[in-house]
Amino acid sequence: MKPHRSYTPEELHYLKMLSRQYPTLRSAGTEIINLRAILNLPKGCEHFISDVHGEHEAFLHLLNSCSGVIRERLDLLFKDTVPHAELDQLATLIYYPEEKLAQLLPEIDDPDEWYRITLYRLIEVCRSVSSRYSRSKVRKVLPPDYAYIIEELLHTHSEEIDKQDYYKNIITTIVEIGQAHDFIAAICAVIKSLAVDHLHLVGDIFDRGPRADVIMDSLLAYHSVDIQWGNHDILWMGAASGSRTLVATVLANSIHYNNLEVIETGYGISLRPLSVFANEVYKDCDVSRFAVKLTEGDAANATEKDKLLSARMHKAITVILFKLEGQKILRHPEYGMNDRLLLDKINYADRTITIDGKTWPLEDVDFPTVDPADPYALTPEERDVIDRLTSSFEHSEKLQAHVRFLYSKGSLYKIHNGNLLFHGCIPLTPDGQLLSFRLDGRERAGKDFLDFVDTAARQAYYYKPGTPERKLGMDLLWFLWAGRNSPIFGRDRMTTFERRLIADEKAWAEPKNPYYTLYQDPAVCSFILKEFGLEGPHCHIINGHVPVKTRKGESPIKGGGKLIVIDGGFCKAYQPTSGIAGYTLISTSQSFRIVAHQPFVGRETAIRENHGIASSTEIFERQEYRQKISDTDIGRDLQARIDDLLVLLDAYRDGVVTEDHKG
Numbered sequence: 001m002k003p004h005r006s007y008t009p010e011e012l013h014y015l016k017m018l019s020r021q022y023p024t025l026r027s028a029g030t031e032i033i034n035l036r037a038i039l040n041l042p043k044g045c046e047h048f049i050s051d052v053h054g055e056h057e058a059f060l061h062l063l064n065s066c067s068g069v070i071r072e073r074l075d076l077l078f079k080d081t082v083p084h085a086e087l088d089q090l091a092t093l094i095y096y097p098e099e100k101l102a103q104l105l106p107e108i109d110d111p112d113e114w115y116r117i118t119l120y121r122l123i124e125v126c127r128s129v130s131s132r133y134s135r136s137k138v139r140k141v142l143p144p145d146y147a148y149i150i151e152e153l154l155h156t157h158s159e160e161i162d163k164q165d166y167y168k169n170i171i172t173t174i175v176e177i178g179q180a181h182d183f184i185a186a187i188c189a190v191i192k193s194l195a196v197d198h199l200h201l202v203g204d205i206f207d208r209g210p211r212a213d214v215i216m217d218s219l220l221a222y223h224s225v226d227i228q229w230g231n232h233d234i235l236w237m238g239a240a241s242g243s244r245t246l247v248a249t250v251l252a253n254s255i256h257y258n259n260l261e262v263i264e265t266g267y268g269i270s271l272r273p274l275s276v277f278a279n280e281v282y283k284d285c286d287v288s289r290f291a292v293k294l295t296e297g298d299a300a301n302a303t304e305k306d307k308l309l310s311a312r313m314h315k316a317i318t319v320i321l322f323k324l325e326g327q328k329i330l331r332h333p334e335y336g337m338n339d340r341l342l343l344d345k346i347n348y349a350d351r352t353i354t355i356d357g358k359t360w361p362l363e364d365v366d367f368p369t370v371d372p373a374d375p376y377a378l379t380p381e382e383r384d385v386i387d388r389l390t391s392s393f394e395h396s397e398k399l400q401a402h403v404r405f406l407y408s409k410g411s412l413y414k415i416h417n418g419n420l421l422f423h424g425c426i427p428l429t430p431d432g433q434l435l436s437f438r439l440d441g442r443e444r445a446g447k448d449f450l451d452f453v454d455t456a457a458r459q460a461y462y463y464k465p466g467t468p469e470r471k472l473g474m475d476l477l478w479f480l481w482a483g484r485n486s487p488i489f490g491r492d493r494m495t496t497f498e499r500r501l502i503a504d505e506k507a508w509a510e511p512k513n514p515y516y517t518l519y520q521d522p523a524v525c526s527f528i529l530k531e532f533g534l535e536g537p538h539c540h541i542i543n544g545h546v547p548v549k550t551r552k553g554e555s556p557i558k559g560g561g562k563l564i565v566i567d568g569g570f571c572k573a574y575q576p577t578s579g580i581a582g583y584t585l586i587s588t589s590q591s592f593r594i595v596a597h598q599p600f601v602g603r604e605t606a607i608r609e610n611h612g613i614a615s616s617t618e619i620f621e622r623q624e625y626r627q628k629i630s631d632t633d634i635g636r637d638l639q640a641r642i643d644d645l646l647v648l649l650d651a652y653r654d655g656v657v658t659e660d661h662k663g
Helices: 009-021 025-039 056-078 084-095 097-107 111-130 135-141 144-154 161-176 180-195 212-221 231-241 244-256 261-266 272-281 296-301 304-331 380-394 397-409 446-462 468-482 496-501 522-531 572-578 603-609 633-654
Strands: 046-049 198-201 225-228 352-355 358-361 413-416 419-422 436-439 442-445 540-543 563-565 583-587 591-597 615-622
Touching: 009 633, 025 633, 046 056, 056 084, 056 111, 056 180, 056 212, 056 583, 056 591, 056 603, 056 615, 084 097, 084 111, 084 180, 084 603, 097 180, 097 603, 111 144, 111 161, 111 180, 135 144, 135 180, 144 161, 144 180, 161 180, 212 261, 212 397, 225 397, 225 413, 225 419, 231 244, 231 380, 231 397, 231 446, 231 468, 244 261, 244 304, 244 380, 244 468, 272 304, 272 380, 304 380, 304 468, 304 496, 397 446, 436 446, 442 446, 446 468, 446 522, 522 540
Parallel strands: 046 198, 198 225, 419 540, 540 563
Antiparallel strands: 046 583, 352 358, 413 419, 436 442, 583 591, 591 615
8 A cells, every 4th residue: 555645734735725726636637637748749939039120020021921930831731732923922921911812802803712722721731830739729829709610620621521511611601701801810810829839039129120119019919929138128128117318328329310200109209308408409519420320211301400400309318318327337336437437538628538548539529518527417408308208208108018018028038948048148258257247245247147137127117216226227227238248238338429429430449248259169158058057969048139240251150059149130220241131040849940031122012022031041950859848948847737736636645635526
């Protein structure tokens, strides 16, 4: 006879709590059977994207196409039976069902027949992508209106003799009663949800491109996603938290790149306080160094008055920014950035500045609001402007919803299925050791440092305004954005001052942390992975931040395959340097592959001409065996759940916990 095991009071308390969910021996046993079955399913597809920088059209296309996963599935199913042009059309239909249907239907002679053929194909695709999941998981992504019908079609094959009429009648009825259009849209959504099990967005959703808010809306609706904060995300998180310095930075960047649509249209933030102030205070000033960057189309539509106002606003907010940054540096000597106090180093008489022992001529010293005796003090008018703008960021409902999502789904780093994901770098010394930062009274490095600033970043948003924790958190958000060797900035200095006021580009240098040289060494990558508790041949570092210079022959795969950089130039401004338009990464149950993308042709052209993003794929690592869910982090969680349920079974059998057949 098996002896009864003993239970600690804590175990008994937990088991009684668990028994509320599984009140009988049978219900606990059934769940064990279900979970063990799930453990033997193939590992789901993971999709890694980084540095999308507001390029919403290209991002949404990659999201819809799953970086080519869906097109590969179409080729696998139909390449021998369906012409290539029709497969292009079918792929575009899956990516953009409403828009493609609107374009196609007026051109089709027999819409009912086209609907029937298309429905058969889409159901076959849906059946294929759903095959790796349990029925329960598939059921959860089905649209309520069509859940029963889609489930019937997925699990009834048209070749089954006994059910041929049943299958065909469902398709015919959908077409006859005019539901084909909506049904196609619904099943396309299911295909896209099942083609990729989980999305990792490795930082920098915001800035540069036009509509980061559209990207955020799509992420809110996505079925499974995590986010590793990039420096541009931290910037907007800080602005939403009420950091005046980061509000000024957001506005200076957005005005400089003439990217105000996301602020004014996306988030409903009015820039009138700044425009009125700039027109009054800077009306007689030289603003030539603050001319905004315009595309050819923007330049053709902008009047000289518009350009002048933008330059005045840019200069006004940049001067406010320099003052606020100086205040932070003075407040935090532990940041070690006193050499970045520059307003007090200006020699107005000879129009020069001395930085690190070198004297540079300044192109502009016309700063009517700067008091040389107290250069970092805001004027009352500047304080009023930045306070009003900051309040607008704090009270934008849409921005606040997006930032709450960034906090709930995001972190500075993530460990997932043996991979370490972060946006920028793990700060290192030149000899490859972890770089130490003195914060909150003690030295911190590596994982300990990232954990500390991750917590501080959350305190900046969630703690009450005015509390020491919130103030410290907001200052650390700025440090993450621009601080020396910050893990998401990764450079010695941010030379905004030099770029705006010094013509010589030698002054603009922003030396990178040694990480960006040392990560070519597999031993260094292994050292970093071990710092985060990861060891083994299939562990990787995955990060973005620094565009891969593909044009110059640089590879995104570093450290002998242990590190992958997936920022290849999503942002159009980076594409001349990178030579391509971004890398994404796909991890399946059988391999890792990097996908290089060419520039996107645009949403309208993609829909009209069935043009996706031209891509090339390289498999750089294969698994020794097909991975199952049991090999993943989710699998380990499920196994722990099974172990607990097995103990609950013993507790029921021992009578330590009693069954509740009424539960």
